[in-house]
Amino acid sequence: MEISHAKQVINIDAKLTERINELLSHYPADKKKSAMLPVLHEVQDAHDNWLSIELMDRVAEILEVQPIEVYEVASFYTMFNQKPVGKxxxxxxxxxxxxxxxxxxxxxxxxxxxxxxxxxxxxxxxxxxxxxxxxxxxxxxxxxxxxxxxxxxxxxxxxxxxxxxxxxxxxxxx
CATH class of the missing domain: 3.40.30.10 (Glutaredoxin)
Known part of the structure; x- marks a missing residue:
């Protein structure tokens, strides 16, 4: 996994929180991890199309999983960017x-x-x-x-x- 040292403003605002909660509602309450891919997509879209370590840590908190579990998914799929990318x-x-x-x-x-x-x-x-x-x-x-x-x-x-x-x-x- 490539680690980015770029700073990212993390903004999990009310609109994004509402969208994440809507996604989570599609899965059993004790299986939040199942929502990881759609949640990562939404969070990345809301943060200039990339996921910093700090942002992935925040997703881990939301999904109640270990940060390494989020890093593994984000580093496996090419659709997730771990450094700033162009518009x-x-x-x-x-x-x-x-x-x-x-x-x-x-x-x-x-x-x-x-x-x-x-x-x-x-x-x-x-x-x-x-x-x-x-x-x-x-x-x-x-x-x-x-x-x-x-x-x-x-x-x-x-x-x-x-x-x-x-x-x-x-x-x-x-």
């Missing part, structure tokens, strides 16, 4: 269908265009580029996920247009 996170599928169709080259192209390496964030905090495991859209390869949306049948031209749309704040992430 626009380009998650390139890098498994077979996408790889065969050129996803690695497009990821390299995107990194070059943004002046970063895979796993890095641009200095302005707007863009991150990461490779992830199968996103389940093999018929639309190569593809990436941006926020809640898939961007499919990618080309360099589509990447250029997507970067421009992000810079112009014309991309809906949710």
């Amino acid at each position: 626009y996170m380009f998650e390139f599928c890098r498994t077979s269908c996408c790889a065969i169709r050129g996803a690695e080259d497009l990821m390299d192209y995107t990194c070059s265009k943004l002046g970063i390496k895979e796993g890095e964030t641009t200095p302005d905090g707007n863009f991150s580029v990461v490779g992830v495991e199968c996103l389940g859209a093999c018929g639309y390869a190569p593809m990436l996920q941006l926020g809640d949306y898939y961007k499919e049948h990618l080309t360099k031209e589509k990447i250029d247009a997507l970067i421009d749309e992000c810079r112009d704040n014309k991309v809906n992430l949710h």
Whole structure:
């Protein structure tokens, strides 16, 4: 697990608490741990798309589990970020269908265009580029996920247009 030393403001406000309690209501009271994935998603979404150690500790308190149990889950799944990421996170599928169709080259192209390496964030905090495991859209390869949306049948031209749309704040992430 990569440990982040960045400081994060933890804000479990009334709205987030209400949402967490609603999620917990779907599980037996003595099995709060069962809600870990949806709770982590909600908490991460409310905290600039990343989970600091302190925030994961807070989730452990809420779920009444040991902090290590939260760390194990958060470090296993690529959908959870343990360091600050860009507002626009380009998650390139890098498994077979996408790889065969050129996803690695497009990821390299995107990194070059943004002046970063895979796993890095641009200095302005707007863009991150990461490779992830199968996103389940093999018929639309190569593809990436941006926020809640898939961007499919990618080309360099589509990447250029997507970067421009992000810079112009014309991309809906949710």
